Amino acid sequence: MGTPLGDFVRAKRDSIQPQSLGLPDRGRRRSPGLRRLDLAARAGISVEYLTRIEQGRDRRPSVAVIHALADALSLDPSERDHLRYLAKITGGECSAHPQPSPPRRQVRSSVRETLRLLEPGIAMVTNRLGDVLAHTSAFASVTGAAGLLDGDAPNLTRYVFTDARARTFFADWDDIADEQAFDLWLAPSAENSAWLTARLAALAGPDFTRRRNRHVVPRRGVLRLDHPCAGALRLRRETLELSADAQQLIVFLPADDKTAQAVEQLRERPHGRLRTIS
Template structure:
């Protein structure tokens, strides 16, 4: 049985074209990308050791080996962080953890006060599972009619993969789906991520599980929305991590004048107040 670490290494190895790292392309190759022999040589480790890692039979690589693999795979900074995280949860440090369980949903009063100060901005507090924990009234205005906030306990990941409206609402649905699946690896705890994944996989199907196991670090550009009102919105995103809470505060900013005007019109509609969801 493999491990997330082994799956990621194998996926990155398969995605690299030999010529891109200066290796010849002639000769017979039984699989796409780099051969284990190629990667092991670049990382300075044995093929046997690399095979054990990819197959999940070696779960405790040293920091030096992890860094050597990152160099050999030409990983960018975000991919390097993901590789280190997978090594951490695969190895002994996180091999024993509490039973899968949902994460805490409370938002600290000081974070709620920060949201109030951000009004009339578009802002939301979430965790990496996609739980929408609190938001400004302007966030509700922008999301109105899309269906995300209809649930008693809204969850962006569940919405993206199970609500047909999401595929229309998010102009770049594939990119958003990649982001939400990837963020589950960074969930509040290993246990809560496992709990949520087990709950979502049966209803979301292979479109979800395939993305989760691909380990593709997503690019996070402007968020493009096809609002139910007929407006097209482009929103830049700024994220403030709240590590002690395993949450993040996300602020959305109009990326162009057309979006700014559309957001002003949406704000002018009757709406509620700052909402904390528990």
């Protein structure tokens, strides 16, 4: 049985063309990407050891080996962070068999006050599972018409994978789906991730599972929306990590004048006040 660490190393190896690393093309082969022999040589480890890591038979590679693999795979800073995180959970610092449980949904009063000060801006408090825990009225103006806030416990990840409206609302739906699937690895806890994953896998099908297991570290560029009333919107995202709560405060800023004007028009429509969802 594989491990998240082994799956990530193998996926990255398969995605690398030898020529990009200055290695010779060794001709046709059964699987794409970099050979184990070449990666092992670049990392300074044996092929047999690399095979054990990829197949999940070695769950505790040293810090030096993790760094060597990151160098050999030419990982960028975000991918290096993810590799270290996967090494941590694979090595047993998190429960190997977590009991699924939902995360806490409370938002601290000081965080709610900060959100209130951001009015009339577009902002929300969320976690890595995609739970929308609190938001400004402008956030509701921008997302409400697309159905994201329907129900008592709105969740962006569930919306992206199970609501047909999401595929129209997000102009770059594939990128957003990869973001949400990846973020489950960074959930408040392994137990929380297992809780949502078990529910989504049954509803969203194999596409969700495939994206989660690909370990594609998202780039998180400009968010492009196709709003049902305002048309095309482009928003930059600024994220403040609320580490003590395992939550995030995300502010969405218009990326161009056209978007700013459209958002202002949406704000002028009747809407509610700051909302906290518990």
